[in-house]
Amino acid sequence: MSADPMGVPEVGPKKFEDLPAAEQEVVKSAIQALQHRPGALLPILHAVQSALGWVPPAAVAPIARALNQSRAEVQGVLSFYHDFRSAPPGRQIIKICRAEACQAMGADELVAHAKRRLDVEFGETRADGAVTLEPVYCLGNCACAPAITVDGVLHGRVSRDRFDQLSRGSEAPQSLEQARSERPS
Numbered sequence: 172m173s174a175d176p177m178g179v180p181e182v183g184p185k186k187f188e189d190l191p192a193a194e195q196e197v198v199k200s201a202i203q204a205l206q207h208r209p210g211a212l213l214p215i216l217h218a219v220q221s222a223l224g225w226v227p228p229a230a231v232a233p234i235a236r237a238l239n240q241s242r243a244e245v246q247g248v249l250s251f252y253h254d255f256r257s258a259p260p261g262r263q264i265i266k267i268c269r270a271e272a273c274q275a276m277g278a279d280e281l282v283a284h285a286k287r288r289l290d291v292e293f294g295e296t297r298a299d300g301a302v303t304l305e306p307v308y309c310l311g312n313c314a315c316a317p318a319i320t321v322d323g324v325l326h327g328r329v330s331r332d333r334f335d336q337l338s339r340g341s342e343a344p345q346s347l348e349q350a351r352s353e354r355p356s
């Protein structure tokens with residue numbers, strides 16, 4: 172993903188006025204509701220992401236203006252916290268825990284399987300927009316490792332087969348081909 176000189180990713184419209192009206196409304200409402208709170212930047216960014224699934228780069232300027240901060244400051248916070256997305260997510264969002272307890276219970280193999288099956292790397296959305304794969308560091312479900320979330324729903328003791336069930340519909344076309352060819356006839 173390329174970026175302009177401010178480090179702002181070039182995804183979606185550059186100008187706030189060019190965002191769809193509903194997205195403009197979300198950003199304006201978040202600013203209005205939260206701008207007077209101390210430390211308002213994070214709550215505003217969270218509110219926008221929770222409503223839209225991402226923080227459009229075109230929202231950076233009005234948020235910075237409302238908080239009397241520079242665009243670079245807002246952009247710095249967005250890139251520091253990996254939870255914020257600067258591009259729209261896929262239709263399914265899968266997060267796999269990479270923390271210690273899950274690693275000890277086979278998360279590395281699960282990650283390798285997930286990347287192969289979905290044909291996507293961590294932090295990426297597949298080109299057809301079907302799925303986004305993200306790492307996460309402890310889901311508070313360590314006793315049932317390895318843990319993942321699918322569209323925000325937590326699942327524990329996830330085997331490869333369970334992963335395949337949970338991600339059904341998001342597998343890459345070549346994974347389907349392979350599954351068909353491996354099926355006993």
Ligand code: FES
Pocket residue numbers: 268269270271272273274308309310311312313316317318
């Ligand atoms: S280490 Fe994975 S849920 Fe805690």
